[in-house]
Amino acid sequence: MTIKLNQPIKPNLEKLTKYIEQVNDSGWYTNFGPLHQQLTQRLEAYLGVENLLLVSNGTLALQVAYKALNVKSALTTPFSFVATASSLIWQGIETSFSDIDKKSYNLCPKQVQKVLDNDSNVDTIVATHVYGNPCDINRFDDIGKKYNINIIYDASHAFAVNVDGKSVLSFGDASTLSFHATKVFHTVEGGAIVFKRKADFERAKRLINFGIDDNGNITEAGINAKLNEYQCAVGLSLLDEIDNIVEHRATLFEYYRDELKHYVDMPLWFDSSSFNGAYMAISLKNKDIKELLVNELKIHNIQSRSYFSPSLESIFNKSKDYGVENSRQIVESVLCLPLHFYMTISDVDAVVKVVKKVVGEI
Ligand SMILES: Cc1ncc(COP(=O)(O)O)c(C=O)c1O
Known part of the structure; x- marks a missing residue:
């Protein structure tokens, strides 16, 4: 028997069927439907965070976070999954890399500070909590304030991680999650962004729905990054366990x-x-x-x-x-x-x- 590197968690079929029946009965398949609302509320309660926006994958979570926070020039880690940086480059954001800490393998705040002292262009730090190991969040907090720049965490690996009993997702201006099938918690494909500020959350919610607001007006150029109800059914089934x-x-x-x-x-x-x-x-x-x-x-x-x-x-x-x-x-x-x-x-x-x-x- 092979010992596999990873294996996606299978949702309980009975539970999944019940949730799917709810979707079929409601006839509401996507566009912030009832299961989407339920999953959002339950994730916020479970993770102990506010302003959580479900999206269709962890890469779009990063891209939408960059848009919502108007990122133009980012300093990021070279030691992460490719999506952390390719999403910056895909969006035409000026991208530079600074070294990681030898011991934690996370972006090194000391190196970041050195770069910032010489490059006034950088408006955002993008740091990954590698393997679910939190970055030096307190040092990055100080850096964010001192240089008046955004801190975005790629927290794709850090689902359910707490620091001193507080969710690691509550640090920084935004944290992104991946709910890909291989992750600790998944919706087959999926993801989320947790914003510090309500206004950023509201803008991102419009951005992932073509820029359309609650009154049906198109406020700016957006994209489609919504998580559908069938995927939410998988998420809700797994969240029970x-x-x-x-x-x-x-x-x-x-x-x-x-x-x-x-x-x-x-x-x-x-x-x-x-x-x-x-x-x-x-x-x-x-x-x-x-x-x-x-x-x-x-x-x-x-x-x-x-x-x-x-x-x-x-x-x-x-x-x-x-x-x-x-x-x-x-x-x-x-x-x-x-x-x-x-x-x-x-x-x-x-x-x-x-x-x-x-x-x-x-
Ligand atoms: C650190 C990191 N960032 C981003 C992603 C992209 O997430 P997704 O596969 O959901 O687009 C992943 C997942 O594979 C990841 O591990």
Whole structure:
């Protein structure tokens, strides 16, 4: 049996059918229907946030956030999924990269500050909570205020993560989520934006519906980024099980980390943050050891993935970088191990055994 890297959570069929019957009965398939409203309210309550706007995927969540906050020139991380940066470039936003912190793998506030002291053009920081590990939110808060710029978090990995009991989504001017099938919580395809300010939320709500306001007037050029009722049915079915899902993933994650702590490097987690078990990332001493491990895992039918790779500044030749050495090193050595809801502790043991064997022999 293969131990898969990830496996989408299957909604309970009975529950899903009930929600789908509601959609069929109402005849309201999209355009902010009853399930959309229900899912919005339940997510806001579960996550402890306000101004949450559901959208059709995590990439559009980023793009709409950039539009709603009038982003013209962004400084971002080279160590993220490609969408964090490609969405900026797609929108014609001036894009530059600053290095990550060697320990957390998140955008480094110290480096950001250095760039800002020399580049007065930047109006927005786009930082990813990599693997669900919160960025240095307090330092970025200070930076946002000091330089009067937007802070947008790509929180695609950070569903249900709290810092000191408060949702990580409540930091910054906006945070975006992906509800892609592989995420901790999903709607097959989908996403959300959490805005700090109501006015930004209201504008974004018009933007995702062609720029049309509640009175039917077209206020500006918009796009179609609405989440439909059938996808909301999947989300609502899964939300009924979410505590169980997050708890199980977090248990596997903590078990992995405990077992591997003397063998490999792992991202240093933000103090006082909860875990959602979104990804299990390790870092090997170098590229060759990583290759050895990938091959040995393959022999044991265990999937793994170099996530993220490559360092994003290397893809986009129109962008600028301010030195990204840490990111270039981490992409060479980082590897994500299997972690999903359907895994058991004995699956983790099987993976750990291979890692210990390969790393222990070197
Ligand atoms: C960090 C990050 N940003 C953005 C995205 C894009 O999300 P989506 O696939 O929902 O468009 C993803 C997901 O794949 C991601 O992992």
